Amino acid sequence: MSTLLAILFDGAIYASWLFLVAAGMTIIYGVMRVLNMAHGSFYAIGAYSAASLVSWYFSGEPGNPYWSLLILPACALVVGAIVGLAIEQGLLRFLHGRDEILMVIVTYALLLILEDATKLIWGVNPYFAYQPYKLLGQTAVGDFLRFANYDLALIAVAILVGLVAWAAINKTNKGRLLRAVIHDREIAIAMGVNVNAMFAATFAIGAILGALAGALTAPAISVSPGIGVEVIVLAFAVIVVGGLGSIGGAAAGAVLVGLSRSFAVHIAPEIELFVIYGVMFLVLAIRPQGLFGQTLVRKI
Template sequence: MLSFLAVLIDGTIYASWLFLVAAGLTVIYGVMRILNMAHGSFYAIGAYAAASAIGWYFADGTGSAGVSFLILIGAALVAGLVVGTLVERGLLRFMYGRDETLMVIITYALLLILEDAMKIVFGVNPYFAYQPYTALGRSTIAGLKVSNYDLVLIGIAVAVGLALWGWLERTNLGKILRAVIHDREVARAMGVNVRRMFTLTFLIGTTLGALAGALTAPSISVVPGIGVEVIVLAFAVVVVGGMGSIEGAAVGALLLGLSRAAAVHFAPQFELFVIYGVMSLVLAIRPQGLFGRTLVRKI
């Protein structure tokens, strides 16, 4: 029973991280139909911004955990909004309406450019922002030691998921966005400023990606290449859950997180394979993902 509890706790923690990483990607695809390969770079930029801000805050050896959390979130918001605005206004707005395959190529090129830009700005040495992680200490759950920071991460993931769902399902702006998702041409004919909706959606997506990176920074060493590593996992989550579905991203993250935790505890030799195995199994049974909608082709 202790092993199963460990799987449940570890899997939920990993799933919360996966959801935070994938949420911005699925929001952008759901509204804009852009498979954003550069999403991993926004994650990395958020991690670098947060690590730099935390390093500055704790430079004199003093500081509080509460303030450090505000710094993490503030750094993510600033990084996501600034970089997202530059990318959307400077590049993507000229590409709207193009073929989805072309958009994948463009965002992949952007990923390569941003990866090199981060090396120029931040260098290649690792950045550390461990202070918020260690400041919260640990708790004991049924005999298992669990980091309080990881428990906070679960709460943040739940809050982000509920906020996105409430925004899309319970607000007028969310209803407009869902109209754009279902039929852009009709939404435009009804007076909706589709391009403005695209700008808002992209900024939300980039900010969520930067937030995921900022919240991950205290538990890792921030080094070049972390964005490339997470983009594959983010794609796995949205593919399993269904492209563009917030509920699907949550269920997909939970399914993959628990599967990976079970592999780590009971069959560690399959840890690297299990996520892609689950993804392959889901796609074999339901190609559009668990919560994906079958799209009607316009002729």
């Protein structure tokens, strides 16, 4: 029973992290049809920025240490919006409507550029921002399991982000306009929808979500070069399993991959690295478009 509980809790925590990482990437693809390989850099920039600010906050004599918990999302909001808008308005807006393979190549080049930029800004030494992680304490589950409350709070944040994203798309006027752009961009333009503004806002939101995932993860890891590249592979696996462009699919993919990985870690740790890609292979063999993906009709 203790092993089963450990698998479920570890799987839920890992799935919540995966969903936060993948949510912004799948939103950008769903609206703009851009498979943004630079999304891992947004994660890394959010993590580095949050770790830097938290370290600075605790370097002196901080007043209330719980303010550091607000630094994390605030940092992600500012940094994600600035970087996302700069990239979309400075580069991607000139490439709207281009072939998806070209966009993959362009955003992969951005990933490499931003990876070196983070090294130039923050150096190659790791950053540690462990203080917020310790603030919330631990919770005992049964007699043998203890979990950090910070990790459990990550589950609540992932659920909140998913619900807000779903409500924004399905229950607001801007969301309805966004769905119109998704279904038929040409007709939306003909009806007077400012598609360029929609694209800019969507890319900024996706960048903020990527930075948020990095900022919230920073207290639990060593923030070091290469974390963005590692994350983009996992995020890609999640959205492919769930279905490209689907928030519900990203959530389902994160849960499936998270539980599978947790099961492997506790039962057969030697296949941990394989199991994520094994899940992706099995899902795509049965549903090539992913669990919640839709087959797109090509316009001629």
